[in-house]
Amino acid sequence: METFLIILAIILALIGVAGSIIPGLPGPPLSWAAVLVLSFTAAADYSPLFLFVTAAIAAVITVLDYLVPSLSTKKFGGSKAGVWGCNIGLVVSIIGLPFGPQGLIGVIFWPFIGAFVGELISGKASREALRAAWGAFVGFLTGTGLKFVYSIILAIILIRDIIV
Secondary structure, three states: OHHHHHHHHHHHHHHHHHHOOOOOOOHHHHHHHHHHHHOOOOOOOOOHHHHHHHHHHHHHHHHHHHHHHHHHHHHOOOOHHHHHHHHHHHHHHHHHHHHOHHHHHHHHHHHHHHHHHHHHHOOOOHHHHHHHHHHHHHHHHHHHHHHHHHHHHHHHHHHHHHHO
16 A cells, blocks of 8 residues: 555656646646655654644645736736736636647746736737737746646655655
């Protein structure tokens, strides 16, 4: 049983790291689930506080991943129309994800285009619309970076505890 749990934890950690890059796949919660599974083995002795704090961080990062592109669009001068366009672009990108590599490119492309079109519709000049779209791109990269760093840190902790 112990070996099964260790293998399951490793698989969850790998999927968690992949999910930190692939939208729609909850990377941080899966990475945390890997640590939780490992906590039921002799390989790891995690305190309840550690499990609670890492779960809270996973929850915050997951929520931020959905909010940061919109907030970043707004910070770069985007209007409500640009924020809505960014959000619609995120949804379109998630729908397009199963359709192969263009889906992965769409994850970056569609929020950018959505914010740009939203700003144009609201009457902004293309230069201002482009700035807001750039904000959507920066927000996407920020959210992805947070998820990736969190998932990698938990994967390193997990591997350290399995090896030691």
